[in-house]
Amino acid sequence: MITASSLSGKLALITGASRGIGRALAMRLINAGAHVIALARTQGGLIELDDYARTQNKHVTLVPLDLRRTEDFTPLAETIRTRAGHLDILVLNAAVMGENTRVADFTAKVWHDTMAVNAVSQLRLLGALDGLLRAAPSAQVIGMMDHEMCGAYFGAYAASKSALREGLKSYAAEVQQTNITVKEFAPSPTATALRKAAFPGENAQQLATPDFAAELLIEKLAS
DSSP states (O other): OOOGGGGTTOEEEEESTTSHHHHHHHHHHHHTTOEEEEEESOHHHHHHHHHHHHHTTOOOEEEEOOGGGOOOOHHHHHHHHHHTSOOSEEEEOOOOOOOSBOGGGOOHHHHHHHHIIIIIHHHHHHHHHHHHHHTSSSEEEEEEOOSSSOSTTBHHHHHHHHHHHHHHHHHHHHTTTSSEEEEEEOOSSBOOHHHHHHOTTSOGGGSBOHHHHHHHHHHHHHO
């Protein structure tokens, strides 16, 4: 039986790791003995994650980056290459809601920021890390999806998630004969800040917790 212990010693990079499912997943990976590279915009959340790792006598690498800027990720990739030589797990979890409004009313900034964070920057990050994933004995790429936030008033978010999905499908076909496995993970409705922004009147107590979603994702990574 494959358990989370199979993740011990793995090097995992998680985007959007400072809160919600990303934070919960980072904590579980730390507990499983993996080394986590936590990338997020919210520096306070990253510091709290580092504090948690220290209570477990573990270390986490913090990468404060704003994915809205679609930065050059080559320096990050080179740093990982120098220190570790490979990357075992990449979880593309970062996401922003944008706005819950009509397509006709989205501003250029909302379109840019939503597409940048949810798709463009993360696919560019994947491209920068491709060589490190190929260098791992067995690597996994997980793209976080959402099957509910689509349809009317979700134009920017839905379009960005579709772009991420199609980009990952192309990448999966390109690495089909390699050591890299590409998967999607769509958790059940989960009590996160993003979900609250999308459905402000929803009772969060009736939703799954980030810890529950992270546990399912750990099982997916360990299988």
